[in-house]
Amino acid sequence: MSKRVFNFSAGPCTLPLEALEEAQKEFTNYMDSGMSVIEMSHRGKEYDKTHMEAMALTKEVFGVPDEFEVMFLQGGATLQFSMIPMNILKKGEKAGYVNSGAWAKKALADAKIYGDAYSAWDGNEVNLTRMPKTEEIKIQENTRYLHVTSNETIGGIRMIEWPDVGVPLVGDMSSDFMSRPIPWEKFDLVYGGAQKNLGPAGLTVVFIRKKLLEETNRDIGVYLRYDIHAAKDSMYNTPPVFAIYIMGKVMKWMKSLGGLEAIQKKAEEKAELLYNYIDNSGGYYRNPMDKEYRSLMNIVYRLPSEELEAKFIAEAKENELIGLKGHRSVGGCRASCYNAMPLEGVEALKAFMEKFKAENPA
């Protein structure tokens, strides 16, 4: 086996090794076709099978009800910040946004360009340390949807209680996609970039309630139209073949582990291990977020000084614990423990944190 580090990057990030090794093996000759999967026509039978299987597995593993269509798109969650209001918001309607951090802020900024969007709750008033309670969210009249970010990758907080505010939810789930079940009945649309829990960068997965497709706006360019992508099973134009192919393998891997429930349990176990250690480190490591809202995916922590943080990150890297630097906008450390991070990786990180603390008193 080749060298393997524990990769705590926030995304792109660690993926299941067995999916990678399978892809490697068949890379120049997929399905005994004499071609690589990246050389195949997307209209051919081999790719068609791969594509439709990835779609079916995605719905199965995530427990997506029949009322939803899945789409495999491009442009990241970032393009969805525009496509959602473009497609869904009508003249005279408003869109509320839960401003819970860096990603929510970007989603709101783009929505304002394409419609009447407003902040329904501003997390800055609580220093972005938690998500809102339902009763704190202010919904204006004629609101079409409330946009939520299920997990803030940079801040390291996640939604616990899905808001119940009398309008459908639209959810950016990029950074905790498929780490817990979704109450689909509350949502009109769920989306996220694949490059955390699902697969490689360059693929955006969008779930949309089918009845919306009958009434989306049509005065927009063809790539930007949900109705077109959905009607063509996301093959209106050439899809991001390789990313979809790998995502199919990741879905198979999730299924083999026992599906969403097993994955969720594993995520809770890993996060608990780290948060417990942080909370019991005598203040050497500190997580500044509201305990109840702590992310299970992105575990942020500070050390006694920025100098110690820099030393910690550098020495961790020497110990093959990679990607522990916090986002440049907030500093500190961040251990992203996505679905494919094994428990052993988190245990190795905890052991290193103990050792570092002992060797570097505050």
Next chain:
Amino acid sequence: MSKRVFNFSAGPCTLPLEALEEAQKEFTNYMDSGMSVIEMSHRGKEYDKTHMEAMALTKEVFGVPDEFEVMFLQGGATLQFSMIPMNILKKGEKAGYVNSGAWAKKALADAKIYGDAYSAWDGNEVNLTRMPKTEEIKIQENTRYLHVTSNETIGGIRMIEWPDVGVPLVGDMSSDFMSRPIPWEKFDLVYGGAQKNLGPAGLTVVFIRKKLLEETNRDIGVYLRYDIHAAKDSMYNTPPVFAIYIMGKVMKWMKSLGGLEAIQKKAEEKAELLYNYIDNSGGYYRNPMDKEYRSLMNIVYRLPSEELEAKFIAEAKENELIGLKGHRSVGGCRASCYNAMPLEGVEALKAFMEKFKAENPA
């Protein structure tokens, strides 16, 4: 070595085997990092090097002058059909489109949504068998740019003479990208999907004249803004990492062959071989396009009957000559001979065509 067919698909399509084998070898441990290239943070030093090298090689191999910026985007040429008028076209300005076939028609339809776009030449009047001569193109007053499609993948024709009409050109070069030099001085923008000559699907390469970036429209969503992507070296959001990585390898391969000039010579040689044979087949095989405008990339031909065409395609496949079916909208056969198709592949196809003709008289 594993099984290898000759793949004449119109895109995604055959890629250089040495690039594929190199990618396979390092797939689970790139740059001895202990991670796959698809697991790495796009902000890390390994990916950054890969990304910037791919950009530099792209400009070098294609002979792109300093006045142009290169961008690695997503959404295919199809998203560019919207992004171009969104970014470039101002109120009161018009955009002319050379309607040379299926792709040009789509580009024009999207442009009409975002601005005052018109057909400056309609290829339907010549049955889509050729491209226009400069004097046939009707430019209206206040035209900002003329959009051209350098090669129509479905029709199998290409531009010979780049129109000289007093306004800058914008070129969709998806299907003959980097198969011949471009007169950059005539262009404001050149774009194309990567999935023909450049690499995997899921990457769109856009070259834009730098001075345009100062004056693009800004009242559009952030993913749709050229100025943002250019200012961030196409890393404003997570780029399609794997496709860019493979494209870097394809660029290295092109350079090692002697660059654009050598590639162009090879393309001419391969196309000549097939067209010569078709023209001298006593009418058994027929190419219906105007000789002067025949594509070097997508060589379309008909057989005496649709039954023979179906038989030809099926038997070719048994002989490991793949992807020869014409586009469903036009029927017939199509041999796409992109840069990575070796001369031996074209020779094998010609030999098969001879044999098939002998065995299946009209």
